[in-house]
Amino acid sequence: EPEVTQTPSHQVTQMGQEVILRCVPISNHLYFYWYRQILGQKVEFLVSFYNNEISEKSEIFDDQFSVERPDGSNFTLKIRSTKLEDSAMYFCASSEVGGYTFGSGTRLTVV
Amino acid sequence: DQQVKQNSPSLSVQEGRISILNCDYTNSMFDYFLWYKKYPAEGPTFLISISSIKDKNEDGRFTVFLNKSAKHLSLHIVPSQPGDSAVYFCAASASPDSNSGYALNFGKGTSLLVTP
Numbered sequence: 001e002p003e004v005t006q007t008p009s010h011q012v013t014q015m016g017q018e019v020i021l022r023c024v025p026i027s028n029h030l031y032f033y034w035y036r037q038i039l040g041q042k043v044e045f046l047v048s049f050y051n052n053e054i055s056e057k058s059e060i061f062d063d064q065f066s067v068e069r070p071d072g073s074n075f076t077l078k079i080r081s082t083k084l085e086d087s088a089m090y091f092c093a094s095s096e097v098g099g100y101t102f103g104s105g106t107r108l109t110v111v
Numbered sequence: 112d113q114q115v116k117q118n119s120p121s122l123s124v125q126e127g128r129i130s131i132l133n134c135d136y137t138n139s140m141f142d143y144f145l146w147y148k149k150y151p152a153e154g155p156t157f158l159i160s161i162s163s164i165k166d167k168n169e170d171g172r173f174t175v176f177l178n179k180s181a182k183h184l185s186l187h188i189v190p191s192q193p194g195d196s197a198v199y200f201c202a203a204s205a206s207p208d209s210n211s212g213y214a215l216n217f218g219k220g221t222s223l224l225v226t227p
Contacts, residue, residue: 006154030212031212031213033212035215035217041219042218042219042220043155043202043215043217043220044217045215045217048212048214049212050212056212056214058214091154091155093154095212099145099157099160100145100155100157101157102147102154102155102157103154104152104154105152
C-alpha cells in the first residue's frame with residue numbers, strides 16, 4: 001500500500017538553529033500538508049500546498065516556517081530559527097480530493 | 112479556539128462490546144468529517160469519513176453517525192477488538208476544494224482501551 005515517508009524520525013536541534021523536515025508524499029497525490037502535534041495536545045494544521053504554492057496556512061505558520069517541493073518527489077518543511085516551543089511531532093500528509101494519508105512523523109526536540 | 116471537541120479523553124470497553132466515541136463541532140461551515148486512529152509513534156490512519164449530505168456511513172465494524180442539527184458525530188465500533196485500542200481523532204473540514212485541498216481541524220482525541 002502506498003505510504004508517506006518522513007525523515008528523520010527524530011531530530012534534536014539547538015534553539016536558534018535551522019531544521020529541515022523531509023517528506024516523500026504518495027506519488028500520484030496532488031495536495032500536500034504539514035501538521036504538528038505538541039505533546040499532550042491536538043494535531044494542528046500548519047500548511048497546505050498545491051500546484052507548487054501554498055494554498056492555505058494557519059496562524060502557527062509564521063515567517064519562521066517555509067515549505068518547498070524541490071523536485072518531483074520531496075516535500076520539505078523548514079524552520080528557520082527554532083524555538084523551544086517548536087518541539088513537537090510533525091506530520092506530513094498527502095491527498096487526492098478525499099481522505100489524507102499521513103506519514104509516521106518526525107519528532108523534533110529543540111534544546 | 113477549539114472548533115472540534117472530543118470531551119472524553121479516554122474510554123474503556125470490553126472486547127466484543129460496542130465502542131462509541133463522540134465528537135462535537137462548532138463551525139457550521141464544516142461539512143466533511145473524518146475519523147482517524149493513531150497508535151504511538153505512528154501517524155494518524157484514516158478510518159472513515161462522512162459528508163454532511165449523509166447521516167450515516169458504514170464500513171465493516173465502523174459506523175459514523177452525523178447529527179447536523181446538534182453538530183455532533185459519533186463513531187461506533189462493533190464488535191470492539193483489543194487491536195482497536197488506540198487514540199481516535201475526530202476531524203472536520205469544509206468540503207475538499209479541488210484547487211487547494213482542505214485543512215483538517217482535529218479534536219484532542221479519545222484514547223480507547225479494549226480489554227479482553
